[in-house]
Amino acid sequence: MIYVTIIEDHQDFREGLTFLLNASEGYTCVDNFGSAEEAISSLSGREDVILLDINLPELSGIEAIPLIREKHPQVKIIMLTVCDDDDTIIQAILAGADGYLLKKTAPEKLLSSLQDTLEGGSAMTPSIANKVFSLFKKHVPVKNNAISLSSRESEVLQLLVEGLDTAKVAKKLFISIQTVRNHIRHIYKKLQVHSKSQAVAKAIKEGLV
Amino acid sequence: MIYVTIIEDHQDFREGLTFLLNASEGYTCVDNFGSAEEAISSLSGREDVILLDINLPELSGIEAIPLIREKHPQVKIIMLTVCDDDDTIIQAILAGADGYLLKKTAPEKLLSSLQDTLEGGSAMTPSIANKVFSLFKKHVPVKNNAISLSSRESEVLQLLVEGLDTAKVAKKLFISIQTVRNHIRHIYKKLQVHSKSQAVAKAIKEGLV
DNA sequence: GGTAAAATGACGTAAAAGTGTCATTGTATA
């Protein structure tokens, strides 16, 4: 038996969902709340998984995640929302959601997602998965293997990315400023840049560090 | 009717999959190949979606993706593999896969994933989705909302990240070098840094651009 | 044993950057 709590401000939807869960074998809705504040103060702790709306009055679903986790670290949280814009999805994932479903998701899919989540997976509708794939491609650096820095050069570049200037790098590596200048010069040549900031930008974007 | 091509070197699995597809209403296996090379030279173009193994002899499934896309830009490609290590998943997503399923995926789930993919979604098993979530958290910058740059400051910072120096920024924004210096000065104060490279690093890492 | 690359270091110089101080104008917002 999977115990579910719903946090959702639209009464009709909340009640519909409660009915669906209780009518489905193996699922029980143990609680439902109309706001995040109410839920946070009254959560029974009996639920295995929480279906959490994002667009709640006052405290949003995303802001609620860390507060819920504070008291119930092991409960699974699935976002259930109409929002599918990039930033909302990113924020939810970063906040620690275990799943992200759209409200138009078919009932059977919703129920199986609860199951999947409890087995350690993350629930997503295919359209959300598609967005996550795109966002992933946008944010993960494309390793550039064409650029081969020497170990010392990599070391220097790493320190530059961490914000050290030439003098600090020299001090840290126990070598002279002149030598660091030389390494930087070689790094510039290999990365085809002409300043520290360009080198740092390229290093981060191309996954050289 | 959904037309599917299978590229998979294990004969038993390939034949089992072919049988499953042809036995299921609405699905037809139009071709199957034991290697990527064979597939690339002989693809009929009749398929809507390709189920592609990663661990193929010679050319790997990941290397095959761009070659397949070259000739068939609109075909959907779902990776079907036993590998679930982080790097393989990342590489597949970056190479442009439309889905990523494990071979142990239940037949019904596999069939519905084909459907989902054709509707523009991305197919993933919940366990893979979970990995993608983790990887996402690892790679996506944590937006720092405590830092509030003015619109002009953001604009300048953006250009610095793109590698422009002070003079180029001034030219691009049709303002004087002195003004750009001033904006940069304010940016430094807000980001609490003292050089372009530090600002650029912080901008990228904290998602300010 | 010679060649190449890496790591170290130096001198010089023009350009750029970083920072302090100041001023004007426009746009909100309390």
Added chain:
DNA sequence: TATACAATGACACTTTTACGTCATTTTACC
């Protein structure tokens, strides 16, 4: 209406950068 902030621009000054040229030592490889 006063106050704050954003955007614009300037002058001065010191430090740092970027780059050219050069040299020594070590390590790796054919």
